[in-house]
Amino acid sequence: MVTKAHPPVLRELVRRLSKLPGIGEKSATRLAMFFLKAPEEVVEGLVENLVRLKRDIRTCPVCFHFTDGALCSICADPSRKTGEICVVETSADLLAIEESGAFKGRYHVLQGALAPLDGIGPDDLRIPELLSRLEQEDVREVILATNPTGEGEATAHYLAKLLEKSPVRVTRIASGIPMGGDVKYADKVTLERALQGRRSVL
Amino acid sequence: MTVVESEAVVLCACDYGESDRIVTFFSLEWGLVRAMAKGARRSRKRFVHAFEPNSVVQLGLGRRRTLSWVESCRLVEGHLALRTDPLRWAYAGLLLETTLRLNPENMPSPPFYTLLRGALERLGTDRDPANVAALFLVRALRILGTLPSLERCVQCGATIEEASFWKLSLETGRFSCGAHGAAAEEGIALDKGSAALFQSMLRAPVEKIWRFRLRKGVAADVIHAVCTWVEHHTAQRLKSRRLLDRMANGSEGGTRFPRSSALIPSP
Helix, strand or coil: CCCCCCCHHHHHHHHHHCCCCCCCHHHHHHHHHHHHHCCHHHHHHHHHHHHHHHHHCEECCCCCCEECCCCCHHHHCHHHCCCEEEEECCHHHHHHHHHHCCCCCEEEECCCCCEHHHCECHHHCCHHHHHHHHHHCCCCEEEECCCCCHHHHHHHHHHHHHCCCCCCEEEECCCCCCCCCCHHHCCHHHHHHHHHCCCCCC | CEEEEEEEEEEEEEEECCCEEEEEEEECCCEEEEEEECCCCCCCCCCCCCCCCCCEEEEEEEEECCEEEEEEEEEEECCHHHHHCHHHHHHHHHHHHHHHHHCCECCCCHHHHHHHHHHHHHHCCCCCHHHHHHHHHHHHHHHHCCCCCCCECCCCCCEHHHCCEEEEECCCCEEEEHHHHCCCCCCEEEEHHHHHHHHHHHHCCHHHHHHCCCCHHHHHHHHHHHHHHHHHHHCCCCHHHHHHHHHHHCCHHHCCCCCHHHHCCCC
Protein backbone atom coordinates (compact mmCIF):
# COMPACT_ATOMS: atom_id res chain seq x y z
CA MET A 1 0.00 0.00 0.00
CA VAL A 2 1.44 3.35 -1.04
CA THR A 3 1.26 5.80 1.84
CA LYS A 4 2.28 9.38 2.51
CA ALA A 5 5.59 7.99 3.73
CA HIS A 6 6.46 7.41 0.07
CA PRO A 7 7.98 10.47 -1.65
CA PRO A 8 5.56 12.06 -4.17
CA VAL A 9 7.74 11.06 -7.14
CA LEU A 10 7.64 7.42 -6.09
CA ARG A 11 3.90 7.61 -5.43
CA GLU A 12 3.33 9.03 -8.90
CA LEU A 13 5.49 6.31 -10.51
CA VAL A 14 3.59 3.57 -8.68
CA ARG A 15 0.31 5.11 -9.77
CA ARG A 16 1.42 5.19 -13.42
CA LEU A 17 2.91 1.69 -13.39
CA SER A 18 -0.21 0.19 -11.82
CA LYS A 19 -2.14 1.29 -14.92
CA LEU A 20 -0.17 -1.18 -17.05
CA PRO A 21 -1.99 -4.42 -17.97
CA GLY A 22 -1.55 -7.14 -15.37
CA ILE A 23 0.20 -4.85 -12.89
CA GLY A 24 -1.40 -4.22 -9.53
CA GLU A 25 -0.24 -1.81 -6.87
CA LYS A 26 2.10 -4.31 -5.21
CA SER A 27 3.83 -5.23 -8.47
CA ALA A 28 4.01 -1.54 -9.38
CA THR A 29 5.71 -0.77 -6.06
CA ARG A 30 8.15 -3.63 -6.63
CA LEU A 31 9.01 -2.29 -10.10
CA ALA A 32 9.38 1.25 -8.78
CA MET A 33 11.77 0.03 -6.07
CA PHE A 34 13.75 -1.85 -8.74
CA PHE A 35 14.10 1.33 -10.82
CA LEU A 36 15.17 3.21 -7.73
CA LYS A 37 17.99 0.78 -7.10
CA ALA A 38 18.90 0.06 -10.74
CA PRO A 39 21.94 1.70 -12.40
CA GLU A 40 21.16 4.95 -14.19
CA GLU A 41 21.88 3.54 -17.69
CA VAL A 42 19.23 0.83 -17.24
CA VAL A 43 16.53 3.39 -16.46
CA GLU A 44 17.71 5.80 -19.16
CA GLY A 45 17.78 2.97 -21.72
CA LEU A 46 14.22 2.02 -20.85
CA VAL A 47 13.00 5.63 -21.06
CA GLU A 48 14.73 6.15 -24.40
CA ASN A 49 13.22 2.91 -25.68
CA LEU A 50 9.71 3.95 -24.69
CA VAL A 51 10.12 7.37 -26.31
CA ARG A 52 11.44 5.82 -29.52
CA LEU A 53 8.60 3.30 -29.50
CA LYS A 54 6.02 6.08 -29.53
CA ARG A 55 7.98 8.28 -31.96
CA ASP A 56 9.21 5.78 -34.56
CA ILE A 57 6.79 2.86 -34.71
CA ARG A 58 4.09 3.16 -37.38
CA THR A 59 2.25 0.76 -39.64
CA CYS A 60 3.78 -0.49 -42.87
CA PRO A 61 1.92 1.16 -45.80
CA VAL A 62 1.83 -2.18 -47.67
CA CYS A 63 0.90 -4.85 -45.13
CA PHE A 64 -0.06 -2.74 -42.05
CA HIS A 65 2.29 -4.59 -39.71
CA PHE A 66 4.29 -2.44 -37.26
CA THR A 67 7.54 -0.98 -38.56
CA ASP A 68 10.05 1.72 -37.75
CA GLY A 69 11.16 2.18 -41.36
CA ALA A 70 9.50 3.07 -44.65
CA LEU A 71 8.49 -0.60 -45.10
CA CYS A 72 8.42 -3.48 -42.61
CA SER A 73 11.26 -6.00 -42.74
CA ILE A 74 9.02 -8.61 -44.40
CA CYS A 75 7.77 -6.35 -47.20
CA ALA A 76 11.30 -5.03 -47.77
CA ASP A 77 12.73 -8.55 -48.14
CA PRO A 78 12.70 -9.62 -51.83
CA SER A 79 13.01 -13.30 -50.90
CA ARG A 80 9.53 -13.12 -49.30
CA LYS A 81 7.97 -12.37 -52.67
CA THR A 82 6.64 -15.88 -53.17
CA GLY A 83 3.25 -14.94 -54.60
CA GLU A 84 1.50 -15.89 -51.35
CA ILE A 85 -0.22 -13.41 -49.03
CA CYS A 86 -1.29 -14.56 -45.59
CA VAL A 87 -4.20 -12.46 -44.28
CA VAL A 88 -4.28 -12.09 -40.48
CA GLU A 89 -6.39 -10.07 -38.03
CA THR A 90 -3.64 -8.43 -35.98
CA SER A 91 0.11 -7.97 -35.85
CA ALA A 92 0.19 -10.37 -32.89
CA ASP A 93 -1.14 -13.12 -35.20
CA LEU A 94 1.54 -12.24 -37.76
CA LEU A 95 4.24 -12.52 -35.11
CA ALA A 96 2.92 -15.91 -33.99
CA ILE A 97 3.06 -17.27 -37.56
CA GLU A 98 6.51 -15.76 -38.08
CA GLU A 99 7.73 -17.40 -34.90
CA SER A 100 6.57 -20.77 -36.18
CA GLY A 101 8.73 -20.31 -39.30
CA ALA A 102 6.09 -22.19 -41.31
CA PHE A 103 5.32 -19.41 -43.77
CA LYS A 104 7.83 -17.72 -46.07
CA GLY A 105 5.54 -15.37 -48.01
CA ARG A 106 4.15 -11.94 -47.20
CA TYR A 107 1.33 -10.84 -44.93
CA HIS A 108 -1.62 -8.50 -44.85
CA VAL A 109 -2.87 -7.32 -41.46
CA LEU A 110 -6.59 -6.47 -41.52
CA GLN A 111 -6.38 -4.66 -38.16
CA GLY A 112 -9.53 -6.33 -36.83
CA ALA A 113 -12.45 -8.54 -37.83
CA LEU A 114 -16.14 -8.07 -38.61
CA ALA A 115 -17.85 -7.45 -35.25
CA PRO A 116 -21.47 -6.20 -35.39
CA LEU A 117 -21.67 -5.67 -31.62
CA ASP A 118 -18.68 -3.32 -31.82
CA GLY A 119 -19.95 -1.70 -35.02
CA ILE A 120 -16.90 -2.91 -36.98
CA GLY A 121 -17.75 -3.50 -40.62
CA PRO A 122 -15.79 -4.15 -43.83
CA ASP A 123 -15.02 -0.42 -44.21
CA ASP A 124 -13.13 -0.43 -40.91
CA LEU A 125 -10.77 -3.18 -42.05
CA ARG A 126 -7.84 -2.98 -44.47
CA ILE A 127 -9.79 -4.78 -47.20
CA PRO A 128 -9.57 -2.17 -50.01
CA GLU A 129 -5.79 -2.12 -49.50
CA LEU A 130 -5.70 -5.91 -49.86
CA LEU A 131 -7.65 -5.70 -53.11
CA SER A 132 -5.30 -3.09 -54.53
CA ARG A 133 -2.33 -5.26 -53.53
CA LEU A 134 -3.80 -8.12 -55.48
CA GLU A 135 -3.99 -5.86 -58.54
CA GLN A 136 -0.49 -4.45 -58.18
CA GLU A 137 1.51 -7.45 -56.97
CA ASP A 138 2.02 -10.80 -58.62
CA VAL A 139 -0.10 -12.85 -56.21
CA ARG A 140 -1.19 -16.42 -56.88
CA GLU A 141 -2.55 -17.43 -53.45
CA VAL A 142 -4.30 -15.67 -50.57
CA ILE A 143 -4.26 -17.61 -47.31
CA LEU A 144 -7.05 -16.56 -44.93
CA ALA A 145 -5.54 -16.95 -41.47
CA THR A 146 -8.15 -15.07 -39.44
CA ASN A 147 -9.00 -16.66 -36.08
CA PRO A 148 -11.45 -19.61 -36.05
CA THR A 149 -13.84 -17.53 -33.90
CA GLY A 150 -17.24 -16.29 -35.05
CA GLU A 151 -15.80 -12.91 -36.02
CA GLY A 152 -12.76 -14.38 -37.74
CA GLU A 153 -14.86 -16.94 -39.64
CA ALA A 154 -17.32 -14.28 -40.79
CA THR A 155 -14.41 -12.14 -42.00
CA ALA A 156 -12.83 -15.08 -43.83
CA HIS A 157 -16.12 -15.89 -45.56
CA TYR A 158 -16.59 -12.25 -46.51
CA LEU A 159 -13.12 -12.16 -48.07
CA ALA A 160 -13.63 -15.51 -49.79
CA LYS A 161 -16.84 -14.20 -51.38
CA LEU A 162 -15.10 -10.99 -52.36
CA LEU A 163 -12.25 -12.85 -54.07
CA GLU A 164 -14.51 -15.49 -55.63
CA LYS A 165 -14.07 -14.17 -59.15
CA SER A 166 -10.46 -13.06 -58.90
CA PRO A 167 -7.83 -15.30 -60.52
CA VAL A 168 -5.97 -15.92 -57.22
CA ARG A 169 -6.29 -19.14 -55.28
CA VAL A 170 -8.03 -18.52 -51.93
CA THR A 171 -7.31 -20.95 -49.08
CA ARG A 172 -8.24 -21.08 -45.40
CA ILE A 173 -5.96 -22.31 -42.61
CA ALA A 174 -7.01 -25.70 -41.22
CA SER A 175 -8.80 -26.05 -37.91
CA GLY A 176 -9.18 -29.01 -35.56
CA ILE A 177 -7.49 -30.67 -32.61
CA PRO A 178 -4.36 -28.70 -31.57
CA MET A 179 -1.00 -30.49 -31.26
CA GLY A 180 -0.59 -31.69 -27.70
CA GLY A 181 -4.35 -31.36 -27.27
CA ASP A 182 -6.78 -33.87 -25.92
CA VAL A 183 -9.69 -35.26 -27.95
CA LYS A 184 -11.88 -35.65 -24.87
CA TYR A 185 -11.64 -31.93 -24.08
CA ALA A 186 -12.43 -30.79 -27.61
CA ASP A 187 -15.85 -29.24 -28.20
CA LYS A 188 -18.22 -30.69 -30.76
CA VAL A 189 -17.61 -27.99 -33.39
CA THR A 190 -13.83 -28.53 -33.25
CA LEU A 191 -14.27 -32.31 -33.47
CA GLU A 192 -16.66 -31.91 -36.40
CA ARG A 193 -14.18 -29.67 -38.22
CA ALA A 194 -11.29 -32.01 -37.42
CA LEU A 195 -13.16 -34.98 -38.87
CA GLN A 196 -14.29 -33.01 -41.92
CA GLY A 197 -10.70 -31.94 -42.58
CA ARG A 198 -9.15 -35.38 -42.07
CA ARG A 199 -6.56 -36.53 -44.60
CA SER A 200 -4.91 -39.73 -45.65
CA VAL A 201 -1.68 -40.57 -43.82
CA LEU A 202 -0.38 -43.01 -46.44
CA MET B 1 -22.05 -21.52 -2.62
CA THR B 2 -24.68 -22.95 -4.95
CA VAL B 3 -24.11 -24.07 -8.53
CA VAL B 4 -27.16 -23.85 -10.77
CA GLU B 5 -27.58 -24.95 -14.38
CA SER B 6 -29.48 -23.57 -17.32
CA GLU B 7 -29.41 -23.45 -21.09
CA ALA B 8 -28.33 -20.03 -22.39
CA VAL B 9 -27.41 -18.02 -25.46
CA VAL B 10 -24.07 -16.20 -25.37
CA LEU B 11 -24.66 -12.51 -26.10
CA CYS B 12 -21.17 -11.06 -25.72
CA ALA B 13 -17.89 -11.49 -23.90
CA CYS B 14 -15.13 -9.10 -22.97
CA ASP B 15 -11.69 -9.57 -21.46
CA TYR B 16 -11.15 -8.75 -17.82
CA GLY B 17 -7.74 -8.53 -16.18
CA GLU B 18 -4.97 -10.84 -17.29
CA SER B 19 -6.81 -14.12 -17.81
CA ASP B 20 -10.53 -13.68 -17.07
CA ARG B 21 -13.54 -12.80 -19.16
CA ILE B 22 -16.91 -11.28 -18.35
CA VAL B 23 -19.59 -13.04 -20.37
CA THR B 24 -23.19 -11.93 -20.87
CA PHE B 25 -25.76 -14.68 -21.40
CA PHE B 26 -29.48 -14.75 -21.98
CA SER B 27 -30.53 -17.84 -20.07
CA LEU B 28 -33.75 -19.79 -19.84
CA GLU B 29 -33.77 -19.77 -16.03
CA TRP B 30 -32.55 -16.30 -15.09
CA GLY B 31 -32.92 -14.15 -18.21
CA LEU B 32 -30.04 -11.74 -18.83
CA VAL B 33 -27.08 -12.59 -16.64
CA ARG B 34 -23.47 -11.41 -16.51
CA ALA B 35 -20.86 -13.74 -15.07
CA MET B 36 -17.14 -13.84 -14.57
CA ALA B 37 -15.29 -16.73 -16.26
CA LYS B 38 -12.13 -17.08 -14.18
CA GLY B 39 -9.09 -18.16 -16.18
CA ALA B 40 -11.09 -18.32 -19.42
CA ARG B 41 -8.23 -16.93 -21.48
CA ARG B 42 -5.60 -19.11 -19.88
CA SER B 43 -7.18 -22.55 -19.74
CA ARG B 44 -7.38 -24.48 -23.00
CA LYS B 45 -9.69 -27.10 -21.58
CA ARG B 46 -12.20 -25.52 -19.27
CA PHE B 47 -14.25 -23.20 -21.48
CA VAL B 48 -13.04 -24.17 -24.91
CA HIS B 49 -15.03 -22.51 -27.72
CA ALA B 50 -17.90 -21.81 -25.34
CA PHE B 51 -18.10 -18.01 -25.29
CA GLU B 52 -18.70 -17.26 -28.95
CA PRO B 53 -21.64 -14.86 -29.49
CA ASN B 54 -24.76 -16.58 -30.92
CA SER B 55 -23.80 -19.95 -29.40
CA VAL B 56 -26.25 -21.95 -27.31
CA VAL B 57 -24.55 -23.40 -24.24
CA GLN B 58 -25.35 -25.48 -21.17
CA LEU B 59 -24.28 -23.11 -18.43
CA GLY B 60 -23.30 -23.94 -14.85
CA LEU B 61 -23.28 -20.81 -12.72
CA GLY B 62 -21.98 -20.27 -9.22
CA ARG B 63 -23.97 -17.56 -7.44
CA ARG B 64 -23.49 -15.74 -4.20
CA ARG B 65 -25.58 -12.64 -3.51
CA THR B 66 -25.13 -10.42 -6.58
CA LEU B 67 -21.99 -12.17 -7.85
CA SER B 68 -22.11 -14.82 -10.57
CA TRP B 69 -19.26 -16.81 -12.02
CA VAL B 70 -19.11 -19.49 -14.67
CA GLU B 71 -18.42 -22.92 -13.21
CA SER B 72 -18.97 -24.84 -16.43
CA CYS B 73 -20.02 -24.03 -19.97
CA ARG B 74 -20.59 -26.66 -22.65
CA LEU B 75 -21.36 -25.83 -26.26
CA VAL B 76 -24.76 -27.14 -27.39
CA GLU B 77 -25.16 -25.36 -30.75
CA GLY B 78 -22.58 -23.12 -32.44
CA HIS B 79 -24.83 -21.73 -35.24
CA LEU B 80 -21.96 -22.00 -37.68
CA ALA B 81 -24.16 -21.12 -40.66
CA LEU B 82 -24.34 -17.54 -39.41
CA ARG B 83 -20.60 -17.15 -39.82
CA THR B 84 -20.65 -18.06 -43.50
CA ASP B 85 -22.67 -15.00 -44.54
CA PRO B 86 -21.66 -11.53 -43.27
CA LEU B 87 -25.21 -10.24 -43.70
CA ARG B 88 -26.69 -12.97 -41.49
CA TRP B 89 -23.82 -12.38 -39.07
CA ALA B 90 -24.72 -8.67 -38.90
CA TYR B 91 -28.44 -9.42 -38.39
CA ALA B 92 -27.52 -11.89 -35.62
CA GLY B 93 -25.56 -9.05 -34.02
CA LEU B 94 -28.69 -6.89 -34.15
CA LEU B 95 -30.75 -9.60 -32.43
CA LEU B 96 -28.18 -10.02 -29.67
CA GLU B 97 -27.76 -6.29 -29.16
CA THR B 98 -31.50 -5.61 -28.89
CA THR B 99 -31.78 -8.51 -26.41
CA LEU B 100 -28.98 -6.95 -24.41
CA ARG B 101 -30.54 -3.49 -24.43
CA LEU B 102 -34.18 -4.41 -23.79
CA ASN B 103 -33.92 -6.97 -21.01
CA PRO B 104 -33.15 -6.09 -17.40
CA GLU B 105 -30.69 -8.35 -15.58
CA ASN B 106 -31.93 -11.39 -13.64
CA MET B 107 -35.49 -11.19 -14.95
CA PRO B 108 -36.42 -14.64 -16.33
CA SER B 109 -38.42 -14.69 -19.53
CA PRO B 110 -38.77 -18.20 -21.03
CA PRO B 111 -40.82 -16.92 -24.03
CA PHE B 112 -38.07 -14.43 -24.89
CA TYR B 113 -35.48 -17.18 -24.63
CA THR B 114 -37.50 -19.42 -26.95
CA LEU B 115 -37.87 -16.50 -29.36
CA LEU B 116 -34.15 -15.68 -29.37
CA ARG B 117 -33.06 -19.28 -29.76
CA GLY B 118 -35.56 -19.87 -32.55
CA ALA B 119 -34.53 -16.66 -34.35
CA LEU B 120 -30.83 -17.53 -34.31
CA GLU B 121 -31.56 -21.01 -35.60
CA ARG B 122 -33.82 -19.67 -38.33
CA LEU B 123 -31.44 -16.86 -39.28
CA GLY B 124 -28.85 -19.40 -40.36
CA THR B 125 -31.17 -21.18 -42.77
CA ASP B 126 -33.95 -18.80 -43.84
CA ARG B 127 -33.70 -17.31 -47.33
CA ASP B 128 -34.67 -13.85 -46.02
CA PRO B 129 -32.76 -12.85 -42.87
CA ALA B 130 -34.49 -9.42 -42.78
CA ASN B 131 -37.86 -11.18 -42.38
CA VAL B 132 -36.52 -13.22 -39.44
CA ALA B 133 -35.09 -10.09 -37.81
CA ALA B 134 -38.36 -8.16 -38.25
CA LEU B 135 -40.48 -11.00 -36.81
CA PHE B 136 -38.10 -11.31 -33.87
CA LEU B 137 -38.19 -7.59 -33.09
CA VAL B 138 -41.98 -7.27 -33.21
CA ARG B 139 -42.55 -10.39 -31.13
CA ALA B 140 -39.85 -9.27 -28.68
CA LEU B 141 -41.69 -5.99 -28.12
CA ARG B 142 -44.92 -7.93 -27.51
CA ILE B 143 -43.22 -10.19 -24.94
CA LEU B 144 -41.75 -7.14 -23.19
CA GLY B 145 -45.19 -5.52 -23.15
CA THR B 146 -44.29 -2.46 -25.18
CA LEU B 147 -46.24 -3.19 -28.35
CA PRO B 148 -49.75 -1.69 -28.57
CA SER B 149 -52.68 -3.98 -29.25
CA LEU B 150 -53.10 -4.64 -32.98
CA GLU B 151 -56.72 -5.77 -32.71
CA ARG B 152 -58.56 -2.49 -33.35
CA CYS B 153 -58.03 1.16 -34.23
CA VAL B 154 -57.20 2.94 -30.99
CA GLN B 155 -59.50 5.87 -31.93
CA CYS B 156 -62.60 4.50 -33.67
CA GLY B 157 -62.41 0.82 -32.67
CA ALA B 158 -62.50 -0.42 -36.29
CA THR B 159 -61.25 -3.97 -36.86
CA ILE B 160 -58.59 -4.92 -39.42
CA GLU B 161 -61.25 -5.96 -41.94
CA GLU B 162 -62.91 -2.57 -41.80
CA ALA B 163 -59.98 -0.46 -43.08
CA SER B 164 -57.51 -0.83 -45.96
CA PHE B 165 -54.57 1.03 -44.45
CA TRP B 166 -53.12 1.11 -40.96
CA LYS B 167 -50.41 2.91 -39.07
CA LEU B 168 -48.43 1.47 -36.17
CA SER B 169 -46.55 4.06 -34.16
CA LEU B 170 -44.18 2.72 -31.51
CA GLU B 171 -43.38 6.22 -30.26
CA THR B 172 -46.97 7.10 -29.39
CA GLY B 173 -48.10 3.50 -28.79
CA ARG B 174 -50.93 3.93 -31.30
CA PHE B 175 -52.34 1.46 -33.81
CA SER B 176 -54.78 3.35 -35.95
CA CYS B 177 -56.74 2.94 -39.15
CA GLY B 178 -56.01 5.03 -42.25
CA ALA B 179 -58.67 7.58 -41.33
CA HIS B 180 -57.18 8.31 -37.90
CA GLY B 181 -53.47 7.72 -38.34
CA ALA B 182 -52.81 8.68 -41.95
CA ALA B 183 -51.68 12.18 -41.03
CA ALA B 184 -49.04 10.93 -38.60
CA GLU B 185 -45.62 11.02 -40.24
CA GLU B 186 -43.89 8.61 -37.91
CA GLY B 187 -44.85 4.94 -37.66
CA ILE B 188 -45.01 1.90 -39.85
CA ALA B 189 -47.54 2.05 -42.70
CA LEU B 190 -49.30 -1.26 -43.16
CA ASP B 191 -51.79 -2.45 -45.73
CA LYS B 192 -54.71 -4.61 -44.62
CA GLY B 193 -52.87 -7.86 -45.46
CA SER B 194 -49.74 -6.94 -43.53
CA ALA B 195 -51.78 -5.80 -40.51
CA ALA B 196 -53.70 -9.11 -40.53
CA LEU B 197 -50.41 -11.01 -40.84
CA PHE B 198 -48.99 -9.16 -37.82
CA GLN B 199 -52.13 -9.98 -35.87
CA SER B 200 -51.87 -13.70 -36.71
CA MET B 201 -48.13 -13.74 -35.99
CA LEU B 202 -48.67 -12.22 -32.55
CA ARG B 203 -51.35 -14.80 -31.74
CA ALA B 204 -49.26 -17.78 -32.89
CA PRO B 205 -47.01 -19.71 -30.47
CA VAL B 206 -43.48 -18.23 -30.35
CA GLU B 207 -41.85 -21.28 -31.94
CA LYS B 208 -44.18 -21.14 -34.95
CA ILE B 209 -43.89 -17.52 -36.04
CA TRP B 210 -41.10 -18.13 -38.56
CA ARG B 211 -43.50 -19.31 -41.25
CA PHE B 212 -44.94 -15.78 -41.59
CA ARG B 213 -43.56 -13.76 -44.49
CA LEU B 214 -43.65 -9.97 -44.37
CA ARG B 215 -43.61 -7.97 -47.57
CA LYS B 216 -40.06 -6.80 -48.40
CA GLY B 217 -40.53 -3.11 -47.70
CA VAL B 218 -42.51 -3.84 -44.53
CA ALA B 219 -39.69 -5.94 -43.01
CA ALA B 220 -37.18 -3.12 -43.60
CA ASP B 221 -39.61 -0.52 -42.19
CA VAL B 222 -40.24 -2.65 -39.09
CA ILE B 223 -36.51 -3.10 -38.41
CA HIS B 224 -35.89 0.62 -38.89
CA ALA B 225 -38.79 1.64 -36.63
CA VAL B 226 -37.98 -0.82 -33.83
CA CYS B 227 -34.27 0.05 -33.89
CA THR B 228 -35.09 3.76 -33.70
CA TRP B 229 -37.44 3.08 -30.80
CA VAL B 230 -34.83 0.98 -28.96
CA GLU B 231 -32.18 3.66 -29.45
CA HIS B 232 -34.55 6.37 -28.25
CA HIS B 233 -35.60 4.48 -25.12
CA THR B 234 -32.17 3.21 -24.12
CA ALA B 235 -30.38 6.43 -25.13
CA GLN B 236 -27.72 4.31 -26.81
CA ARG B 237 -26.90 3.78 -30.48
CA LEU B 238 -27.20 0.21 -31.71
CA LYS B 239 -23.76 -0.53 -33.13
CA SER B 240 -24.96 -3.45 -35.20
CA ARG B 241 -27.60 -1.20 -36.78
CA ARG B 242 -24.89 1.26 -37.74
CA LEU B 243 -23.07 -1.61 -39.41
CA LEU B 244 -26.18 -2.71 -41.32
CA ASP B 245 -26.83 0.89 -42.39
CA ARG B 246 -23.27 1.27 -43.61
CA MET B 247 -23.55 -1.94 -45.59
CA ALA B 248 -26.72 -0.57 -47.17
CA ASN B 249 -25.15 2.80 -48.00
CA GLY B 250 -22.44 1.03 -49.98
CA SER B 251 -25.09 -0.68 -52.09
CA GLU B 252 -26.80 0.49 -55.22
CA GLY B 253 -30.17 2.12 -54.80
CA GLY B 254 -29.56 3.01 -51.15
CA THR B 255 -32.08 0.64 -49.59
CA ARG B 256 -32.28 0.97 -45.84
CA PHE B 257 -31.21 -2.60 -45.17
CA PRO B 258 -28.96 -4.61 -47.42
CA ARG B 259 -29.27 -7.70 -49.53
CA SER B 260 -26.43 -10.24 -49.47
CA SER B 261 -25.04 -8.96 -52.76
CA ALA B 262 -24.92 -5.44 -51.37
CA LEU B 263 -22.04 -6.48 -49.15
CA ILE B 264 -19.72 -7.04 -52.05
CA PRO B 265 -18.46 -3.67 -53.31
CA SER B 266 -18.52 -3.23 -57.06
CA PRO B 267 -15.03 -3.38 -58.64
